[in-house]
Amino acid sequence: EYMDFFEPLPFLPPIPADNTMTPEKIELGKMLFFEPRISASGVISCATCHNPALGWADRIPRAVGHGGQVGERNTPTVLNSGFLGAQFWDGREPDLEGQALGPIQADIEMNMTLAEAIERLKEFEIYHEHFAAAFPDDADPINQGNVALAIATFERTLNTPNSPLDRFLQGDVQAMTEPQVAGMKLFVDAGCVACHNGPALTDSNYHRFELPGSKDEGRFLVTGDEADMFAFRTPTLRNVAVTYPYFNNGSVPDLEGAVQLMGQQMLGQDFSDEELDSLVAFMHALTGEMPDLVIPALP
Amino acid sequence: EYMDFFEPLPFLPPIPADNTMTPEKIELGKMLFFEPRISASGVISCATCHNPALGWADRIPRAVGHGGQVGERNTPTVLNSGFLGAQFWDGREPDLEGQALGPIQADIEMNMTLAEAIERLKEFEIYHEHFAAAFPDDADPINQGNVALAIATFERTLNTPNSPLDRFLQGDVQAMTEPQVAGMKLFVDAGCVACHNGPALTDSNYHRFELPGSKDEGRFLVTGDEADMFAFRTPTLRNVAVTYPYFNNGSVPDLEGAVQLMGQQMLGQDFSDEELDSLVAFMHALTGEMPDLVIPALP
Ligand code: HEC
Ligand code: HEC
Ligand code: HEC
Ligand code: HEC
Ligand SMILES: [Ca+2]
Ligand SMILES: [Ca+2]
Ligand SMILES: [Ca+2]
Ligand SMILES: [Mg+2]
Incomplete structure (x- = not known):
């Protein structure tokens, strides 16, 4: 039933009708x-x-x-x-x-x-x-x-399917380690999944986040609406283990710190060391297969 | 007999005894x-x-x-x-x-x-x-x-074998176009091959070159020897068509200009349009196969 909260990453994202893929x-x-x-x-x-x-x-x-x-x-x-x-x-x-x-x-x-x-x-x-x-x-x-x-x-071709989570969701129960499975459950139970959901683990919505030391007004700069002050769009968690450092100003160097701050700020919760370890393990289960790339020969 | 002046590019350069390739x-x-x-x-x-x-x-x-x-x-x-x-x-x-x-x-x-x-x-x-x-x-x-x-x-793995010249030297007479073959002959007859020879088309030696507008003292800066004033090491001509602009300060944008200046400065000779075309065509015959590259995933 925890698996119902997640979606495997499709091989391609939605392609807009006015920009077909060739x-x-x-x-x-x-x-x-x-x-x-x-x-x-x-x-x-x-x-x-x-x-x-x-x-x-x-x-x-x-x-x-x-x-x-x-x-x-x-x-x-x-x-x-x-x-x-x-x-x-x-x-x-x-x-x-x-x-x-x-x-x-x-x-x-x-x-x-x-x-x-x-x-x-x-x-x-x-x-x-x-x-x-x-x-x-x-x-x-x-x-x-x-x-x-x-x-x-x-x-739109730069997608990373077949992460451990994706393989797990597709029925390969060995694809995630025990701590990763525990982390997945906690990710649901603690409420992370309220914002980090869908195939890319983001609601693409805006949430107020007080990042220590940051003066960036975020979404307010776009809308001018006080309700958007210090709000940022939820980022994807796909490949988050390889996209350090974290948050809008890159001020948090590692996943332990990022997950702990999310718990405190977004959920008013301090995770125990064990909880933190499993959530971080789960973050590592979100690293997919990097796209094959042949470097283009430019003129 | 013109072919005797050239050497196909080996797949690997010399490997030093104190740095074996693994x-x-x-x-x-x-x-x-x-x-x-x-x-x-x-x-x-x-x-x-x-x-x-x-x-x-x-x-x-x-x-x-x-x-x-x-x-x-x-x-x-x-x-x-x-x-x-x-x-x-x-x-x-x-x-x-x-x-x-x-x-x-x-x-x-x-x-x-x-x-x-x-x-x-x-x-x-x-x-x-x-x-x-x-x-x-x-x-x-x-x-x-x-x-x-x-x-x-x-x-030492970044080598570009199988250029048209290499294939021509290995017996594929169709590998170079007629202008390229004419350019190859002129490259020998005019004397370019005196400095641009060996597998990489360089003697790895130093020659005085007065590049309009340049104050770079070249080899003199290394040796302090007046005889080396404004002398530069002959560069490889392998892939020269894709390594524009030319010369030590990159001041010449195209091959036509580079070859003409070489003729004038190094050989005291002004090439006709036709000669220039064939020499430039020959330069294009020196572009080999780019190395296969899988971009490394860095930590
Ligand atoms: C000098 C660094 C730099 C260069 C060059 C650059 N980017 Fe970015 N890119 C950024 C930064 C920083 C952001 C975030 C900016 C923000 O949110 O205000 C960003 C954001 C993005 C995003 C949004 C991703 C997301 O999760 O919201 C995309 C897509 C993107 N860039 C594509 C491109 C493309 C395409 C180019 C070239 C045309 C490019 N970038 C050039 C630094 C760069
Ligand atoms: C209320 C919405 C919300 C909840 C709940 C939430 N997040 Fe976030 N998450 C965000 C937003 C918004 C950001 C971007 C913050 C910023 O950098 O401005 C973010 C950023 C992150 C980042 C950093 C991503 C990056 O690339 O910089 C991680 C990791 C993360 N969240 C994990 C979690 C975990 C684990 C939980 C549960 C403990 C959680 N989030 C709960 C909205 C939320
Ligand atoms: C900021 C640009 C820049 C960076 C970064 C750079 N190079 Fe270069 N490289 C040059 C320039 C310019 C020269 C010629 C300098 C000269 O001749 O005085 C050169 C020369 C060389 C040469 C000699 C080639 C020849 O034909 O003589 C090699 C080999 C080389 N670089 C390898 C490297 C390696 C390895 C690194 C990284 C450790 C590197 N370069 C980083 C610009 C750069
Ligand atoms: C006396 C030696 C010598 C002769 C003869 C000579 N070259 Fe050069 N060649 C050089 C040197 C040295 C350079 C580098 C000059 C510089 O940039 O400082 C060079 C540079 C070049 C370049 C530019 C390469 C680059 O990557 O920037 C081309 C093209 C070239 N030569 C082609 C020719 C052709 C074609 C001929 C005959 C018409 C010729 N050379 C004759 C020594 C010579
Ligand atoms: Ca980041
Ligand atoms: Ca040495
Ligand atoms: Ca160049
Ligand atoms: Mg649009």
Whole structure:
């Protein structure tokens, strides 16, 4: 009956009707994801911060971008991001298409105008071919809308099925260890599952969280609604063991600390050492199979 | 008879007797090559500048490193670097083992002390395992000497056999186009092959080169010998079509310009358009098969 609270990760997230998934779009999106020429310095790509060697994130507290500037927030993984109901810690973009053009322009990330990014791409014959193949109905396919569509399509392939939890839910009772099973039960009984549910273990909703030392107003910055002050979108817990450090400013280095703070802040509860161990063990059961990746050869 | 001037690229470069090649060392070296935690910022690895998506270089004129600082020189590819008789544009290190620790410490590259780099690696249990497997005879294997040995071993796997030239030399007369064959002959007849010879198409020797606008004193900075003023080590021409821009400061954007300047400066000769086309076509015949790469999962 505990298993009813969880869903195995599907191989693909929902695909929007206005951005169908094709091999050509995936391939183009992959190139763009690894493309540093769409940054002002020519050296920063999406993959710089969402590094495939580091769980598609960066494993530092707050992102380092253009000119070595340090941002305000921790880089979330892009793994399984197609399963999220809202993008960014504050949910300010509804979907991956809306998200993709933000970091190119953000002055502390890639610091580029979209017009110049498009000009740079147009210099390469190979991009003309790839955009034409991905968007065969467009007369002038190299444009910012199509950059967003292609990157989002690629991101929807970055899923991590077959974690121990998934295999357990699919009937392989050996897939999780005893402490992991105990952790799964406590995760339900303690109430974590109220917010961390669904295939990506997030409700994609906003919850007030007082992170010691943080002044980030979170969702309030988007809505201006006092009720949203210090509220953040619940993040996915998929692969959480490989996406340290934790929370919106990356200030908590390990899972023990993150789980304890969740218990205290969200549930008013202090876990015993044993409880904490089992919850942390369960977090490790959420690490899935990393996507196969052939690094694209860029022009 | 023209073919006698060329050598197909072997699958492996010479392996030094004091750094045998083992799968464990290759795997560890790969991890270290992609490891940003051995940089001060935590975000710059060897692969940042020697980017596998960009011919294992960066495709910008001069490297961008720590804090966005721009260096003085163009990033050479690490592909086939095991075949070079000397490392760096000025040949200041004899081999890959000697080279590897330089960029970690260079303040405009990774800006890290080796002691701190070693401390950071020691924090990860997985590195203890990998160093022990790679260096089974060492009591305390996580040390700077072994970092250099492992990185160099990995680099010796980054070779690009089976270029059109290689296949042509091995008897496949269709492997090169007519202009490429004409370019190969001119490359011999004009005298390029005097300096660009051997499996990597370099003599690993130093030649004076007056690059318009450059004040870089090259080999002189290493030897202090006036005869070495403005002399640079001949670079490999393997994969030169994918390692633009050209020359020690990356000031020449395309192969046409690079080959013309070589003719003028090194051979006192101005090539006709047709000659230039065939030499450039031949340069494209030097692009080999990129190494298969599975991005390592770092701890
Ligand atoms: C300089 C580092 C950096 C670069 C470059 C970067 N990102 Fe991000 N990314 C971040 C940070 C930090 C956040 C969180 C920002 C926030 O929530 O306000 C983020 C958030 C995201 C999210 C939302 C994930 C979630 O769980 O909400 C996606 C998707 C994403 N980035 C994709 C991309 C793409 C695509 C690119 C390139 C076009 C890119 N990123 C470039 C650092 C970076
Ligand atoms: C009321 C909603 C809610 C409940 C209940 C809740 N969480 Fe969370 N969880 C969140 C939100 C929101 C965040 C993001 C906080 C931030 O960084 O601003 C989060 C973050 C986390 C993180 C860090 C993820 C990351 O990538 O940084 C972990 C781990 C976590 N939760 C585990 C748990 C566990 C275990 C429980 C139960 C003990 C739990 N959560 C209960 C909403 C909740
Ligand atoms: C910030 C950019 C940057 C980083 C980081 C970097 N390199 Fe380099 N690399 C360069 C540049 C620039 C040169 C040429 C410097 C010179 O000749 O003086 C170079 C030269 C080399 C060479 C010599 C190749 C030749 O043809 O002479 C090798 C091998 C090499 N690097 C390997 C590495 C390794 C291994 C690391 C990580 C430990 C690394 N590099 C980190 C930019 C970088
Ligand atoms: C006398 C020796 C010598 C001769 C002859 C010579 N080269 Fe070079 N070549 C060099 C040296 C040295 C460099 C590096 C110059 C620099 O960047 O400082 C170089 C660089 C190059 C480059 C740029 C490589 C890169 O990665 O930046 C190309 C292309 C090239 N040579 C092709 C040719 C061709 C084609 C010919 C004949 C027309 C030729 N070379 C003749 C020594 C020579
Ligand atoms: Ca994180
Ligand atoms: Ca040596
Ligand atoms: Ca170059
Ligand atoms: Mg939208």
